[in-house]
Each structure stands twice: as C-alpha cells, then as structure tokens.
Amino acid sequence: MADRYLSFTGTAPGRFLTRRLGLPQPAPLKRWSERETSLGGPLLQLTAGKSDLDLAPVLARTGIPAGTESGARTGAEKPAAAVLDATGVRDVGTLGEVHAALHPVLRSVAASGRVVVLGAPLDPADHHQSAAQQALEGFTRSLGKEIGRGRTVNLVRLTDADAAESTLRFLLSPKSAYVSGQVIGVGDGLGGGGVTAPGDWERPLAGRTALVTGAARGIGEAVAETLARDGAQVVVLDVPAAEADARRVAERLGGTALALDITAADAGERIMDALPAGLDVLIHNAGITRDRRLVNMPAERWSAVLEVNLASVLRTTDALLAGGALRPGGRIVATASIAGLAGNAGQTNYGASKAGVAGLVRSLAPRALAEHQVTVNAVAPGFIETKMTAAVPLFIREAGRRMNSLAQGGLPVDVAETTAWLAHPASGAVNGQVVRVCGQSLLGA
Numbered sequence: 318m319a320d321r322y323l324s325f326t327g328t329a330p331g332r333f334l335t336r337r338l339g340l341p342q343p344a345p346l347k348r349w350s351e352r353e354t355s356l357g358g359p360l361l362q363l364t365a366g367k368s369d370l371d372l373a374p375v376l377a378r379t380g381i382p383a384g385t386e387s388g389a390r391t392g393a394e395k396p397a398a399a400v401l402d403a404t405g406v407r408d409v410g411t412l413g414e415v416h417a418a419l420h421p422v423l424r425s426v427a428a429s430g431r432v433v434v435l436g437a438p439l440d441p442a443d444h445h446q447s448a449a450q451q452a453l454e455g456f457t458r459s460l461g462k463e464i465g466r467g468r469t470v471n472l473v474r475l476t477d478a479d480a481a482e483s484t485l486r487f488l489l490s491p492k493s494a495y496v497s498g499q500v501i502g503v504g505d506g507l508g509g510g511g512v513t514a515p516g517d518w519e520r521p522l523a524g525r526t527a528l529v530t531g532a533a534r535g536i537g538e539a540v541a542e543t544l545a546r547d548g549a550q551v552v553v554l555d556v557p558a559a560e561a562d563a564r565r566v567a568e569r570l571g572g573t574a575l576a577l578d579i580t581a582a583d584a585g586e587r588i589m590d591a592l593p594a595g596l597d598v599l600i601h602n603a604g605i606t607r608d609r610r611l612v613n614m615p616a617e618r619w620s621a622v623l624e625v626n627l628a629s630v631l632r633t634t635d636a637l638l639a640g641g642a643l644r645p646g647g648r649i650v651a652t653a654s655i656a657g658l659a660g661n662a663g664q665t666n667y668g669a670s671k672a673g674v675a676g677l678v679r680s681l682a683p684r685a686l687a688e689h690q691v692t693v694n695a696v697a698p699g700f701i702e703t704k705m706t707a708a709v710p711l712f713i714r715e716a717g718r719r720m721n722s723l724a725q726g727g728l729p730v731d732v733a734e735t736t737a738w739l740a741h742p743a744s745g746a747v748n749g750q751v752v753r754v755c756g757q758s759l760l761g762a
Contacts, residue, residue: 320702320718323725343724344467347429349491349734356491358397358427359384365414366405370435375478376400379486389422396422398431398489403453404475406436407446415456429467432460433488436474438502450474454500461498461757462722469497469723469757480504480512483743492738495731497722498757504746513646513742521741523548526596528588530554530579531603533562535703536652539729540600543737545570549598552591554579579603579629585636595644598740599637601630601651601674606705608663619666626670631677638689645690648740651678652732653697653751659760671697675751682749692748694739699755702726721756 323343325331335342347356360381362372376383381398388394401418405411419432426432434457439447453472461470471488475481481503487493515521527544531537533555545551551572555563560576567574575591577584604626607618630651637643656664657671674695682693700706700717706726709717718726735754738744 320725322715322718341719341724342465343719344428344465346467346494346723346725347491348494348728348730353491355381356397356427356430356489358395358430359388360489361386361389361396361399361422361426363399363401363418363422364405365401365403365418366407366411368402368405370402370404370475370478372400372402372435372478375482375485378482379489381489386422389425392425395425395427396430397427398433399423399426400433400435400485400489402435404435404437406449406453407443408449409445409452412449412452415453419460423464426464426468429491429494430469431489431493432464432468432470433485434470434472436472438474438476457500458498458757462759464722467494467723469493471497472500473503474500475503477504477746480746482512482514483738483741484747486518487734487738487741492734494734495723495727495754495756496735496752499752501747501750501752512745515742517548520548521743522598522737525598525742526550526552526592526594527598527600527740528552528554528575528592528596529600529602532600533559533566535705536698536701536729536732537600537602538566539733540602540736541566541570541572543730543733544598544600544740545572547737547741549740552596554588555603579633580624582632584629585633585640585642588633588637589640589642592642595642596637597644597647599634599643599647599649600736600740601634601649603629604652604670606664606667608667610663611665614666622666623670623673626667627673627677630674634677634681638685638691641689643689643691646742646745647689647691648744649681649685649691649693650736650739651693651695653678653695655697655699655753655755655758655760658697658751658753659758661760678751679749686748692739692745694747694749695751696732696735696739697751697753697755698727698732699753699758699760700726701732701754702728720760721758723756725756727754727756 361384457472527549532553553567563574653674654671
C-alpha cells in the first residue's frame with residue numbers, strides 16, 4: 318500500500334502544513350538501483366583521538382571521491398557521507414574531539430547521506446577507555462534520531478579496516494537506506510572469520526548456492542531476488558501450498574524451487590538430499606504470526622508460531638551443520654524482529670520466537686565459526702511495507718510508519734540488502750550480530 322503521507326509531505330502544501338503543525342517530515346530515501354548505485358557525492362574522512370587505523374586504502378576502494386573539510390564547512394560541497402574514526406577515543410577529554418569533528422560539517426551532509434562512526438572494542442583493563450567508547454553508542458543513536466532528511470548514523474566497532482571493507486561499502490551505499498542507529502561489531506569477541514574479497518564486487522556470490530526459506534513472496538522473495546542479483550544460484554523454498562508461487566519466483570531468477578514444510582522433522586535431511594553438493598548461504602526467513610493477547614491465546618496459536626519461527630530454525634540448522642551441508646566460508650542469516658528485541662503487545666508468541674532467534678545467533682556464532690568456518694547473524698526488521706502490514710488497521714499502521722527516525726516504513730528490499738551484506742564472502746569478520754532494519758525504530762534501542 319502506498320504511503321500517501323510521505324507523498325503529501327513532498328509537495329509544497331504538504332511541507333508548509335506539516336511544518337506549521339509540527340508533524341513528521343519524512344524524506345524519500347535513496348535506495349540502490351541499476352541506475353543509482355552510489356550516494357552521488359564526496360566522502361568526508363574525519364578523526365577524533367589518535368588512531369592507528371589505515372582507512373584511506375579501504376575508503377578509496379569504495380569508489381566514493383574524497384571530500385574536504387573546508388568545502389563542507391563553507392558549504393562549497395555537500396558530502397554524501399562522513400566517516401569519523403573515533404577508535405582512538407580513550408577518555409572523556411577526547412570525546413570532545415567527536416563534537417569538534419562533526420559539529421562544523423554535519424549540516425552540509427546531503428539528504429539521504431550517511432554518517433559512520435568507527436569505534437574500538439571495549440578494553441576490559443581500561444575503564445576510562447570503555448566508558449568513552451560506550452559513550453559512542455549513546456552518541457550514535459541520539460544523533461540518528463535528530464539528523465533528519467533521510468540521513469542515517471551507525472557505529473562500527475573494528476580493529477582491522479580491511480576486515481570491515483564489506484561493512485563500510487554497505488553502510489556507505491544506497492543499500493543501507495533503512496539501517497540506522499546500529500552498533501556493528503567486526504571481528505569482535507564472538508570471533509571473526511576469514512575475509513574473502515570477491516573477484517567481482519558487483520557479483521560477490523557468483524558460484525555460490527543460497528537457500529532461502531519462505532521465499533515465494535514478501536521479504537523472502539526480495540531476499541532471493543537480491544542474492545540472485547549478486548550472482549547466487551538461489552533455491553526458493555516454501556510450503557507445498559505455495560509451490561506454484563515458489564516455482565514462478567525460481568524461474569524468474571534462474572534458480573530452483575523446493576516445496577517443503579520447514580517444520581517437518583526431516584526437513585534438514587530432505588534439503589541435503591535436494592542439494593547433494595551442499596550450499597554456501599542459508600537464509601532462515603520463513604515465519605508466521607498468530608497475534609492475540611496472552612490471556613486470550615489458545616495453546617495451539619502459541620505452539621504454531623514457536624514451531625515455525627524458532628524450533629524449525631534450530632532443528633534445520635543443527636541438521637545441516639552436523640551433515641556438513643554448509644561449505645567452509647558459509648553464511649547463516651536468520652530473520653529476527655524488533656518485536657523480539659523490544660516486545661509488542663499481542664505478540665508474546667511472536668516476540669518469544671524472534672528473541673529466541675537472537676539467542677540462537679549469539680550462542681551458535683562462535684562455535685559454528687570454530688567448528689565449521691561458518692558465520693551466523695540475524696536481521697531484525699521493523700515496520701516493513703508488505704501485504705501483512707497493509708492489512709493492519711490505519712492508525713496502528715501509521716504509528717508503525719512514523720515511529721522511527723526516518724518517519725516511514727521500510728521496504729522488503731531493505732531487509733534483503735542487509736541480508737545480502739551478511740551473506741557476502743567478504744563479511745566473514747561479521748559474526749554473532751543482530752542488525753535491526755527498522756529506520757531506528759523508537760521501540761527499544
């Protein structure tokens with residue numbers, strides 16, 4: 318369903334009225350397309366504290382031209398992005414350099430632009446460094462909520478610039494349009510895997526096989542399309558009742574369809590039978606809702622959601638890892654939800670299942686990497702414009718759209734682009750992360 322409010326605020330009367338009434342003023346987001354592959358402006362590199370990172374080669378490889386602080390300060394140029402290296406911030410005093418670096422140039426960042434703050438892992442032996450680096454999280458999330466005009470702000474914790482290349486490319490591109498206020502660890506305590514630079518950054522999944530569950534429609538279909546765009550041979554899995562739709566999607570993408578109830582006890586074995594050569598990317602997207610307040614929720618509504626959204630993910634993942642179906646360098650990406658991170662009335666079953674997915678990711682990630690050379694991450698969508706959300710009552714739907722820093726709903730492709738980044742062969746240092754795709758929803762962190 319079209320967001321008529323967003324369209325209205327793009328008109329002169331809409332801008333005037335919303336300003337006078339103090340209403341949200343969402344800006345159209347710049348998303349990736351074949352005609353618009355970059356943010357379309359220069360990149361400003363800033364530093365706070367004394368840093369040992371050599372960022373210049375990595376940022377140069379993104380293809381974004383370098384901007385100048387003087388041009389940004391005077392308004393002579395509008396940077397499409399600003400990267401602030403704050404890895405050297407070690408105390409309250411050097412936190413002042415964060416303000417000094419961004420304050421003079423922030424207004425000049427273009428609409429739909431990006432601010433990426435680079436931080437260091439917390440040092441357990443230095444509580445001053447830990448306090449200062451933790452402060453960057455509050456700073457990043459607060460700035461994301463005030464920066465406006467479709468711009469996003471994210472924090473990346475890293476020690477190796479090269480290992481973060483895929484992450485920086487993603488965050489500094491139109492592909493990350495609906496990701497804001499996130500803290501992403503690259504090679505953190507959960508362990509980072511090997512980083513394999515693709516031969517072609519435009520088709521990084523060429524020669525790889527990806528299985529997407531619940532892929533016949535909605536977000537799953539968008540994920541399958543995006544992975545296929547990136548070169549993957551996609552297997553479109555969905556329930557037998559959706560086989561016709563699954564085949565339609567698979568044929569369009571040059572992939573194959575697999576009609577299978579993911580909750581079947583032998584689902585893992587049947588996947589391995591269908592893919593004897595194994596697979597490289599496993600996307601757990603299948604999910605259902607059976608909303609009702611707990612006092613009115615019969616046991617079967619509870620168990621159905623937990624079975625599809627969590628138990629089948631655990632069971633299938635265990636079977637595929639134990640059977641060696643995921644090749645070394647593989648990627649597992651599961652779909653969580655902000656309902657599991659922040660809670661949602663009427664969704665105790667759904668929230669429990671999606672919080673369980675986050676727990677699975679954080680626990681399994683270091684072991685899967687050590688034993689199978691496979692990373693495990695999750696995406697946590699917020700309000701995404703789908704047929705399901707189009708059926709939500711008007712006022713609840715409008716609240717879902719506006720209650721985030723970007724003041725609009727996301728699109729299935731936003732979840733798909735984030736999933737594709739986590740599935741990237743160069744994202745091996747990103748492990749055990751739960752990344753919200755919610756426009757920095759005001760629900761939760």
